[in-house]
Amino acid sequence: MTARLRAHQYGKAETRVVRIVRDTPRHEIRDLNVSTALRGDFAAAYLDGDQSAVLPTDTQKNTAFAYAKEHGVASPERFATLLARHFVDDVAPVSGARVDVDEHAWVRVLVDRAEHDHTWVRSGQEVRTASVTVDADGTWVVAGLRDLTVLKSTGSEFRGFLQDAYTTLPETTDRVLATSLLAQWRYAGTELDFDATYATVRSTLLSTFATQHSLALQQTLWEMGRAVLDAVPEVVEIRFAAPNKHHLLADLSPFGLDNPGEVFFAADRPYGLIEAVVVRDGAPDAGSAWTRSVGAP
Template structure:
């Protein structure tokens, strides 16, 4: 049986790095989880002939720490691009580098200049790609943005089969924890401002849309992000439906006037989709 080696990559996953910047006006902290994946001329390593093309993953980890010390970490997109470019330019066998960063935000605690509080479960994300020919792509995003509307959401007129028990809802609680990624048309400065506009658009569209389905809300959120961000060409969203069910209190002689709910964490509906600017270039592996 003839077999051949297919697409492959390797790297160092989940290098956790905390960079503290100390200044007279107080300290700043960047808390990041960095993933590196490299691909290129790696056939000899896979086929047992030579490891000469393989930069150890331990070296990749050390590079993350060294670059954090030497260059600092401002916008995570810039840091990811810097690392990706370095691995391609410094290693002849590497033709493509993918660097992902997840940032866990901290907020200063008033009064000390050196104390911080974590900002819950929301995190910032990015993925940067760099090719041997110099092509670079950047995808920014966020995860764990929890949103809830207590009204202004319905779900009815859906398909029904012999297993359907769900009753149509003319008014319901709609809640989700947003994972969003948005693709930049080109590398640029101002990733932080772009992220704030995108996040604000997601929140505003969720709050301002009378939802007939979570699918409709997804489209409205992606459409708003693209409307507010001319530097962006595509948004991808993953929206779990955090179901809130009215609790039946009649056995206790209590009337529940849409006030007390049970939150079901699983199973849950999962709505995913992409919204693209018309004529946007193909994403390829940019979201990988």
């Protein structure tokens, strides 16, 4: 049998890094989940067990902790960029690095209606994400969020769709629209105020979802993407994956009760999965740059 090693990379997955800033009585917290992946000519490690070019994954973990102390965490994107550039610039066998960072949000506990200086509670399931790739061709920053669960109780319809012999779905001009949004957007540069741009993108996504009358979740994603490109010039492309979290009207007629759009059954599966990519007009195609940033080897 003839075989060859087609592609490879290795790294440390899901290093939990919690950085607390204690410089003043009002502490700050950044809670990160950091994954690193190094690329280069590491074939000998696979084919011959030769580790001479391999930077241990434990060292990658330690580097994440050390950088959190030495450089702080200005934003997930900035922290990922610093790590990725270190591995490429300072570790000779490494020709490319991808660093993925998820940030878990905390909100301050209120005591006597005032924010406490050093006590927080975890904020929901939403996770902020960043993926930075550095190699000989440049640096790519992809920011995003996942598990942003949103629901609107009206202002959404779904009708005029194709029907065949197996179609049972009734048309509707007023329905509950809900999704758990995954969004990733690619920046044109690397020297940005990432916290500010993230906040702008997130608020734009939410306000558009809320105010745009929806003819379908597909249309809503398109309008959300257009709104982000209009609001943030640094964003050149945004990608969505949005499961349609169906809310089905509960049949209360056996109990002699009317149900004018008030009680629903939240069905978790199966679900429609709507995906879209919205690109700024005239922007160069991401090609392999996007692929590298989001993690394909």
